[in-house]
Amino acid sequence: MSFLGRGSAPAAGGINQERVDMATQELDMITDIFNRLVSSCHAKCISPRYAEGDLNKGESVCIDRCVAKFFEVNKKVGEKMQAVGAAAG
Numbered sequence: 001m002s003f004l005g006r007g008s009a010p011a012a013g014g015i016n017q018e019r020v021d022m023a024t025q026e027l028d029m030i031t032d033i034f035n036r037l038v039s040s041c042h043a044k045c046i047s048p049r050y051a052e053g054d055l056n057k058g059e060s061v062c063i064d065r066c067v068a069k070f071f072e073v074n075k076k077v078g079e080k081m082q083a084v085g086a087a088a089g
Contacts, residue, residue: 033074037067037070040066040070041062041063041066041067041070044062044066045059045062045063045066046059046063047059
């Protein structure tokens with residue numbers, strides 16, 4: 001079965017619009033998370049005055065830690081939301 005529904009085409013034929021909409025929504029969500037991650041970690045770790053073209057060691061370590069913390073928090077929030085949703089439903 002294909003991601004866009006070509007493996008089991010709808011009765012009218014063509015692309016399964018519901019799956020396309022779900023894929024678009026997921027892409028928008030991932031793009032938003034990425035943009036928030038970049039914005040947050042850039043503000044915390046990179047000086048507004050660029051002295052070099054590459055990251056120095058301190059900036060690189062800060063970025064690594066920031067990204068790890070961001071994803072850990074994102075994971076915990078997702079787990080908590082699932083637990084609340086399961087308890088409510």
